[in-house]
Amino acid sequence: xxxxxxxxxxxxxxxxxxxxxxxxxxxxxxxxxxxxxxxxxxxxxxxxxxxxxxxxxxxxxxxxxxxxxxxxxxxxxxxxxxxxxxxxxxxxxxxxxxxxxxxxxxxxxxx
Amino acid sequence: xxxxxxxxxxxxxxxxxxxxxxxxxxxxxxxxxxxxxxxxxxxxxxxxxxxxxxxxxxxxxxxxxxxxxxxxxxxxxxxxxxxxxxxxxxxxxxxxxxxxxxxxxxxxxxxxxxxxx
Numbered sequence: 001x002x003x004x005x006x007x008x009x010x011x012x013x014x015x016x017x018x019x020x021x022x023x024x025x026x027x028x029x030x031x032x033x034x035x036x037x038x039x040x041x042x043x044x045x046x047x048x049x050x051x052x053x054x055x056x057x058x059x060x061x062x063x064x065x066x067x068x069x070x071x072x073x074x075x076x077x078x079x080x081x082x083x084x085x086x087x088x089x090x091x092x093x094x095x096x097x098x099x100x101x102x103x104x105x106x107x108x109x110x111x
Numbered sequence: 112x113x114x115x116x117x118x119x120x121x122x123x124x125x126x127x128x129x130x131x132x133x134x135x136x137x138x139x140x141x142x143x144x145x146x147x148x149x150x151x152x153x154x155x156x157x158x159x160x161x162x163x164x165x166x167x168x169x170x171x172x173x174x175x176x177x178x179x180x181x182x183x184x185x186x187x188x189x190x191x192x193x194x195x196x197x198x199x200x201x202x203x204x205x206x207x208x209x210x211x212x213x214x215x216x217x218x219x220x221x222x223x224x225x226x227x228x
Binding site: 033034036038044045046048051052057089091093098099100102103104105 | 146157218
């Protein structure tokens with residue numbers, strides 16, 4: 001059971017907009033700690049996708065965005081493309097555990 | 112290009128030991144916290160251990176405390192993970208990761224550890 005809760009899977013048709021939620025608690029996201037997102041294609045290493053809740057590293061298109069509110073965060077991908085099909089993980093810091101925590105991951109399928 | 116390259120993975124029997132290495136290049140290694148993150152087959156990500164830039168602070172996930180030791184050699188731009196008393200549940204791909212402000216901005220390609228008799 002992950003400290004941060006993500007839906008196991010989401011799906012959408014090409015061109016659509018999908019969101020992936022990341023629900024935490026008062027000891028992590030709700031305490032004000034930043035949320036970060038990673039994308040992982042099958043058989044490859046994860047890669048930073050969004051940092052500090054809503055910032056994109058260079059090379060990440062602006063159709064990918066992040067937000068945070070209360071004890072939750074969301075990753076939104078608009079203009080869905082086949083290349084977006086991957087696993088997505090959120091990550092934050094938890095003061096009760098005194099360490100970083102990950103969500104369980106969400107598999108995005110492009111229909 | 113900033114790069115992290117892991118090595119040292121392999122097949123080991125339960126109770127055995129293994130030492131992973133990570134070679135860092137094209138960035139100032141001594142400026143960064145470094146971390147090992149693992150991923151069991153078909154599972155999610157789990158941080159294993161983290162070390163500060165000068166090696167004086169080390170933290171571990173509860174499941175590996177007393178069995179794993181993280182270390183670094185800044186003269187060689189290298190990160191290590193000594194794994195003892197290995198268990199089947201330690202089987203995973205182990206990633207060497209650069210940390211920046213609590214997020215992980217550069218990941219290695221990973222090295223696979225299989226604990227099995």
